[in-house]
Each structure stands twice: as C-alpha cells, then as structure tokens.
Amino acid sequence: MITTTGLTKVYRSGDREVTALDGVDLHVREGEVYGVLGQSGAGKSTLIRCLNLLERPTSGTVTVAGTDLTALAGRKERANAALRAARSHIGMVFQHFNLLSSRTVQDNVELPLEILKVDRRERARKALELLDLVGLADKAKAYPAQLSGGQKQRVGIARALAGDPKVLLSDEATSALDPETTRSILQLLRDLNQQLGLTIVLITHEMDVVKTICDSAALMKGGRVIESGTVSERLATPGSELARELFPVGGEPSGDGRTVVDITFHGAAATRPVISELSRTYNVDISILGAAMDTVGGKQIGRMRIELPGPFEENVVPIGFLREQGLQVDVAEAADVADAAPAGATAPATTLRKDAAK
Numbered sequence: 001m002i003t004t005t006g007l008t009k010v011y012r013s014g015d016r017e018v019t020a021l022d023g024v025d026l027h028v029r030e031g032e033v034y035g036v037l038g039q040s041g042a043g044k045s046t047l048i049r050c051l052n053l054l055e056r057p058t059s060g061t062v063t064v065a066g067t068d069l070t071a072l073a074g075r076k077e078r079a080n081a082a083l084r085a086a087r088s089h090i091g092m093v094f095q096h097f098n099l100l101s102s103r104t105v106q107d108n109v110e111l112p113l114e115i116l117k118v119d120r121r122e123r124a125r126k127a128l129e130l131l132d133l134v135g136l137a138d139k140a141k142a143y144p145a146q147l148s149g150g151q152k153q154r155v156g157i158a159r160a161l162a163g164d165p166k167v168l169l170s171d172e173a174t175s176a177l178d179p180e181t182t183r184s185i186l187q188l189l190r191d192l193n194q195q196l197g198l199t200i201v202l203i204t205h206e207m208d209v210v211k212t213i214c215d216s217a218a219l220m221k222g223g224r225v226i227e228s229g230t231v232s233e234r235l236a237t238p239g240s241e242l243a244r245e246l247f248p249v250g251g252e253p254s255g256d257g258r259t260v261v262d263i264t265f266h267g268a269a270a271t272r273p274v275i276s277e278l279s280r281t282y283n284v285d286i287s288i289l290g291a292a293m294d295t296v297g298g299k300q301i302g303r304m305r306i307e308l309p310g311p312f313e314e315n316v317v318p319i320g321f322l323r324e325q326g327l328q329v330d331v332a333e334a335a336d337v338a339d340a341a342p343a344g345a346t347a348p349a350t351t352l353r354k355d356a357a358k
C-alpha cells in the first residue's frame with residue numbers, strides 16, 4: 001500500500017545541513033497498522049510528512065496505493081492538482097489536533113470537504129456520519145474549546161477520514177493524552193482499521209502503543225530504518241533490537257562468572273512452567289533479573305532475563321534444554337550485560353554469543 005525507495009531528506013539552512021532521512025526503504029502492506037519507532041530526532045516526523053509529500057523528499061520515491069506521488073510532485077499547476085487528488089486519499093492526524101477554534105466540530109470535519117468542493121448538503125451528511133463513527137454524534141455544534149483532549153483527537157480523526165482515505169497517517173496522536181484516553185483512541189484506530197480496511201501508519205515513542213495495535217513496526221535511528229517487520233516476527237528474532245525496545249528486560253548480573261540468559265516466550269511455551277522444570281531437572285538455582293509479560297496480537301509473549309551460576313561453558317546443557325522447549329534463548333556476554341555501550345551507539349547494547357545461537 002505504501003512503498004518508499006531510497007527516501008532521503010536533507011534540510012539546509014544557511015551553510016548547515018541536516019540529513020533527516022538517509023535512504024529509507026519502507027513497505028507497508030494494505031490493511032496493516034504499522035508503527036514507526038525511534039528516539040526524538042530519528043527522522044520519524046520527516047518520514048511521515050514525506051509519505052504525503054507535505055515535505056518534498058530530496059531524493060527517492062514514495063508510492064501510495066499504486067500512485068507514485070514523487071512523480072506527481074512537479075511544479076506545474078496540473079501536477080499539483082494531481083498531487084492534491086492523490087493526497088485526498090491520505091488522512092493525517094496530529095499530536096496537537098490542529099482544530100480551528102472558531103469553527104464548530106462539524107465545520108472542522110467539513111473543512112477538507114470544502115476544499116474538495118463537495119456541496120453543502122453532502123458535506124453535512126458526511127461530517128455527521130463521521131462524527132457518529134468516532135462516537136461524537138452529540139458534539140457536532142460544540143466548539144473545540146468545549147471538548148476534552150480525547151474528544152478533540154476524535155474530531156481530528158473524523159476530519160482525517162473526510163476524504164475517504166485508504167491510508168491514515170498519525171504523528172504521535174496520543175502523546176498529549178492520558179493513558180486511559182490513549183487506550184480509547186487506540187481502540188478507535190484499531191476499529192477503523194478493521195471496519196474500513198484502513199491502512200494506518202503511526203509514529204509513536206510509546207512501546208505500549210506498538211504492543212497494543214501494531215501488526216508491523218520499524219525502528220528508526222539517525223534517519224535510517226535499522227529494523228522492520230511484523231511485531232511477532234521481530235519478537236521471535238534473536239538479537240532483535242526492536243524486541244528489546246518492546247520488552248526491555250534490564251537486570252545486572254549479581255557477580256562475575258555467571259551466565260546471563262534472555263528468554264523470549266511465545267506460543268505454547270509461554271504457558272508452561274519451564275523455569276521450574278529447568279531448576280528441578282538440572283538442580284540449578286536460577287535468579288530472575290528482569291521480566292516483562294504482555295499480550296501481542298491476542299497472544300501471550302514475554303521476555304525474561306535469568307542468571308545461572310557458573311560460566312557459559314558449564315551451562316550449555318541447561319541452555320540447550322530451554323531451546324528444546326521452543327523458547328528463544330539469547331546468551332548475553334558478561335561484559336555487555338553491564339550496558340557498556342553508550343546511549344545512541346549503533347552497536348546493540350547487548351551483543352549475543354554467535355556460537356551459542358543453536
């Protein structure tokens with residue numbers, strides 16, 4: 001549904017240059033909820049603004065629903081009209097709602113339809129239908145100042161849907177909202193995704209958002225996508241940085257000469273008492289250094305960092321046992337567990353023993 005190839009954006013101001021996007025190849029399938037993650041400054045907002053050509057890429061291509069937007073973005077009037085038409089199939093939701101305070105809720109939703117020159121009666125019909133869809137049928141005549149943050153964002157979503165988009169782009173749509181309101185907005189986005197078959201790309205720095213509603217995700221760093229894929233596939237990939245971001249299981253070893261193991265549970269293995277079986281079978285004492293459990297796409301997934309007494313060489317058999325149970329097992333190098341890598345380093349904070357991977 002959305003494909004970018006070699007997308008690059010360089011901002012120039014005076015003699016300063018900032019490479020905000022550095023060759024991004026993104027592929028979002030139709031009907032997916034796709035999360036874009038990364039720290040502040042990673043290039044997430046620039047990427048999403050390039051997807052509808054609000055920002056003109058320096059190089060590379062953007063194709064949405066089969067239309068190459070970058071090819072349309074000429075300087076001629078006709079090209080601009082074609083771009084506007086293509087863009088009307090892409091809705092956008094903003095962190096700070098961007099509602100016009102002088103207009104009623106209904107008039108805010110009608111705004112894009114006015115621009116598309118839809119007649120008055122049809123505009124009103126559509127706006128009321130959309131307000132009903134987002135649960136605000138009774139607020140049509142209210143003004144933005146009379147609404148809560150969550151209600152304002154619902155108006156923002158209704159407005160984004162006015163042009164019957166195939167794609168909805170959302171830049172930190174829930175960052176200004178409290179946790180409970182965030183959950184209800186996420187639920188709304190999930191419902192719209194399922195009811196309307198809407199493809200959604202959302203930027204977030206909240207891992208919970210990804211775990212709750214995303215089918216796939218990309219992790220950005222320094223203008224590049226350093227990892228992407230379906231959430232469940234990433235979680236099942238040894239050494240995945242995305243998985244570590246989603247399930248941060250910190251925990252320092254209690255001393256030298258011990259083996260630290262990160263275990264990811266999913267599927268049937270998530271509900272079996274493997275740790276106590278391990279302890280009983282091999283008569284080892286196991287310390288749990290950190291753990292996180294959650295439901296992803298309706299399935300239980302968890303990560304746990306445990307410590308076994310003795311160096312790796314003495315724990316080959318118990319680690320093999322864990323692998324045989326269908327668990328994903330990453331053995332951390334002792335030196336790396338102490339989080340030696342400085343923040344922002346490109347190397348993963350915990351490198352994994354290649355020799356131990358199967």
Ligand SMILES: Nc1ncnc2c1ncn2[C@@H]1O[C@H](COP(=O)(O)OP(=O)(O)O)[C@@H](O)[C@H]1O
Pocket residue numbers: 011012013018019020038039040041042043044045046047
């Ligand atoms: N309009 C702009 N002019 C100059 N630099 C910009 C502009 N917008 C963003 N940047 C720079 O591009 C980089 C990526 O920014 P942004 O896409 O906003 O990241 P994110 O949304 O991940 O925080 C940052 O270094 C930022 O300072």
Ligand SMILES: [Mg+2]
Pocket residue numbers: 044045046
């Ligand atoms: Mg941003």
